[in-house]
Amino acid sequence: MIEIKQLAKKFKVENPKKLSEQEKKDPRLQGRFFHSVKDVSFRCEKGQVLGLLGPNGAGKTTTLRMLSTALQPNAGSVEINGIDVMKNPLLARQKIGFLSGSTGLYGRLSGRENIRYFGQLHGMDEGAIDRRLEELIELLDMADFIDRRSENFSTGMKQKTAIARxxxxxxxxxxxxxxxxxxxxxxxxxxxxxIRRLKDQQVPVIFSTHHLDEVAELCDAVTVINQGETKFSGSLAAFSDLADGSLHQSFLTAIQ
Structure with missing residues (x-):
């Protein structure tokens, strides 16, 4: 289980004159600081899939980067199975699998070498890496390209490799x-x-998306963020009920 309470993150604006008109009007801009995330709270239970929704610039990616320990929050807490992520970042990283918005593969390495390298970084022995690799190659349908250099991969190949990693x-x-x-x-x-297989294995999954059909297909719970604040957090059924069953209208209702 992962629980997030009142996360907040601000960034210093180095040159306010370079901000766009839209950025200048954003209420999160306060003096020389932009409060990307102001107050975000939600939880994802064991075996749940939680869909994180919000308009572009709402603070979703900043939130996820704090969960992954890539960013240090200015306030709030993150706990994974009772472990305080902020106090134990190294231990937390062993328990978290994080896919960022950019795959960032090493182009001269094959898909297999990219994945194997991350297994080594996590301290796995060679036998465990080999067994897990073969499982992931089958699950993500990677056999046709796994041993090719990743610089020549398609977008889909890169994304599958990044997920496996x-x-x-x-x-x-x-x-x-x-x-x-x-x-x-x-x-x-x-x-x-x-993602369904992870759910079947009782692994909590949090994923951000703009595709409401994916939410309807996969999610048990939904959290909506707008302008750095949680606007809704609850079950998929409760989210759907915001607008009599229309997820699109429920989303628009939540961000108002």
């Missing part, structure tokens, strides 16, 4: 930032099926 160590919690963006129908389905 993020979960090579069998983490307790998986966090995915827009995992299906830019993927074709077949690659998207493979990723969604993989």
């Amino acid at each position: 993020a979960v090579i160590h069998s983490p307790d919690v998986v966090i995915l930032d827009e995992p299906t963006t830019g993927l074709d129908i077949m690659a998207t389905q493979t990723v969604l099926d993989f």
